[in-house]
Amino acid sequence: MSLRYALLGLLRDRPASGYDLTQRFAQGIGRHAWSAKHSQIYPELRKLTEEGLIEVVDEGTRGKRVYGTTAAGRAELREWLLGEPKGGTIRNEFLLRLFLISALEPEERAPILEGVEKFATGMATELAALVEQLTAGGEELPAGSYAAMYGVFAYRATADWARWAIEEQRKRS
Amino acid sequence: MSLRYALLGLLRDRPASGYDLTQRFAQGIGRHAWSAKHSQIYPELRKLTEEGLIEVVDEGTRGKRVYGTTAAGRAELREWLLGEPKGGTIRNEFLLRLFLISALEPEERAPILEGVEKFATGMATELAALVEQLTAGGEELPAGSYAAMYGVFAYRATADWARWAIEEQRKRS
DNA sequence: GAGGCCATGTAATGAGTTACATGATTAT
DNA sequence: ATAATCATGTAACTCATTACATGGCCTC
Numbered sequence: 338m339s340l341r342y343a344l345l346g347l348l349r350d351r352p353a354s355g356y357d358l359t360q361r362f363a364q365g366i367g368r369h370a371w372s373a374k375h376s377q378i379y380p381e382l383r384k385l386t387e388e389g390l391i392e393v394v395d396e397g398t399r400g401k402r403v404y405g406t407t408a409a410g411r412a413e414l415r416e417w418l419l420g421e422p423k424g425g426t427i428r429n430e431f432l433l434r435l436f437l438i439s440a441l442e443p444e445e446r447a448p449i450l451e452g453v454e455k456f457a458t459g460m461a462t463e464l465a466a467l468v469e470q471l472t473a474g475g476e477e478l479p480a481g482s483y484a485a486m487y488g489v490f491a492y493r494a495t496a497d498w499a500r501w502a503i504e505e506q507r508k509r510s
Numbered sequence: 511m512s513l514r515y516a517l518l519g520l521l522r523d524r525p526a527s528g529y530d531l532t533q534r535f536a537q538g539i540g541r542h543a544w545s546a547k548h549s550q551i552y553p554e555l556r557k558l559t560e561e562g563l564i565e566v567v568d569e570g571t572r573g574k575r576v577y578g579t580t581a582a583g584r585a586e587l588r589e590w591l592l593g594e595p596k597g598g599t600i601r602n603e604f605l606l607r608l609f610l611i612s613a614l615e616p617e618e619r620a621p622i623l624e625g626v627e628k629f630a631t632g633m634a635t636e637l638a639a640l641v642e643q644l645t646a647g648g649e650e651l652p653a654g655s656y657a658a659m660y661g662v663f664a665y666r667a668t669a670d671w672a673r674w675a676i677e678e679q680r681k682r683s
Numbered sequence: 684g685a686g687g688c689c690a691t692g693t694a695a696t697g698a699g700t701t702a703c704a705t706g707a708t709t710a711t
Numbered sequence: 712a713t714a715a716t717c718a719t720g721t722a723a724c725t726c727a728t729t730a731c732a733t734g735g736c737c738t739c
Contacts, residue, residue: 339603340698346610356718370605377699379720399707399718411613418607418614418622426727428601430512432543434591435660437519439653440584441591449591478678480612487608487671494667498660505651513726529690550727552692572690572735599699 339425340381343371345390345406345414350480352394352405355379365481369488385410443506450506454499461492512598513554516544518563518579518587523653525567525578528552538654542661558583616679623679627672634665 347353347361359375367373382404385391390410395403406414438446468485472478520526520534532548540546555577558564563583568576579587611619641658645651 338698339601339606342610343606346606346613349613354718355720359718366606366609367600369600370602370609372600372699374700375719376701376721379718397718401718414610414613418610419618422603422607425603426601427540427542427545428512428599428727429543430595430598432657432660433512433516433519433539434595436539436543436654436657437515437587437591438656439651440519440522440587445592476682478612478682481609483611483675484605484609486674487605487668490667490671490674491664494663495660498663501659501663502656509651511726527690528692532690545727547728548691549693549729552690570690574690601699 339371340373340377341385341390342414342417343373344378344381344385345410348391348404349406349411349414352403354397354401354403355382356401357403358382365484370484443510447503447506450499450503454496454503457492457495457499461489461496464488464492512544513546513550514558514563515587515590516546517551517554517558518583521564521577522579522584522587525576527570527574527576528555529574530576531555538657543657616683619679620676623672623676627669627676630665630668630672634662634669637661637665 343362343366344358347358347366353361355375355378358378359373361367362371362373362378382391386393386404389407390413391404392407393402394405397403434449438449441449464485468482468489471482471485516535516539517531520531520539526534528548528551531551532546534540535544535546535551555564559566559577562580563586564577565580566575567578570576607622611622614622637658641655641662644655644658
């Protein structure tokens with residue numbers, strides 16, 4: 338049920354075709370918050386259209402249809418954002434691995450933790466650069482800055498944790 | 511496909527019945543990493559048994575069956591942990607909301623951000639206490655400490671981020 | 684004996700992935 | 712012309728949630 342809000346949010350930000358949306362789900366939002374494939378996106382766009390929450394605002398070559406939100410769609414999105422988060426599905430393979438890592442021998446854990454540290458540090462740096470670029474403009478905080486900045490904080494924390502874990506292990510071996 | 515590794519991991523840590531596992535999925539691991547309902551757990555336990563990865567190690571009243579991992583099951587888990595994380599599914603409603611929050615008016619965002627700050631601070635405190643308790647023993651870092659400590663770092667970061675966002679907004683209004 | 688929890692299961696439905704499928708346009 | 716990319720769709724399958732269903736044991 339969250340997919341529809343993801344779509345409404347993306348289309349509210351700027352109109353897009355199913356193809357465009359598929360690309361965007363393969364990047365930012367899809368890599369960090371919610372992912373979807375085109376085979377799920379196209380049918381959902383149809384449903385949203387039927388429900389009057391989005392509409393075709395432009396057509397292009399090769400059967401391309403560009404969708405935008407309707408007033409009803411923006412109201413629906415707003416209501417969802419203001420409502421109680423259901424918390425809902427937690428499904429994070431990375432974290433599951435952390436939960437289970439003690440099933441490995443200490444010496445097997447070290448390279449994994451080092452990989453995590455490296456990856457998280459890299460992501461934090463990359464996102465910090467993105468935030469820099471996004472906020473360069475000036476007055477208004479552009480859509481996506483909040484999420485990107487969240488990523489900076491989150492990945493830094495992951496890197497800190499990995500360093501803690503490596504150190505902890507060193508101390509106890 | 512991750513569910514089976516979650517089950518193998520939990521059972522490796524200590525034998526349990528389907529009912530026990532359901533409880534555990536409703537708490538720690540389920541609230542933070544991977545959740546599952548009993549209707550999914552019971553059939554998966556059957557499959558794992560048929561594949562020889564787990565086995566019934568004890569029976570109790572009311573048809574209770576306590577499962578434990580077999581050598582093959584532990585090998586399977588180990589292999590998965592050492593293999594490349596597929597990254598796989600990202601599905602995080604909380605983060606999705608952050609991505610879309612700029613669809614709200616600034617004055618509508620503040621209470622949400624304050625709620626996040628409060629919640630995250632509470633969780634960080636709660637988990638810090640849990641880590642304290644887990645590590646009190648001494649030498650060995652018990653299973654789950656890594657994950658719990660990760661939670662401490664992660665929730666602190668979320669609280670920091672929320673404070674940043676609130677401040678940022680105050681500055682720009 | 685009534686209510687609550689323990690304990691397991693299945694059926695129906697919904698959400699999501701993979702694979703199959705087609706055709707138009709653009710760049711080389 | 713041919714390969715790459717744009718653009719959309721459907722079918723089969725798997726994974727996950729909700730709802731339905733049953734019965735045993737324990738406490739009051």
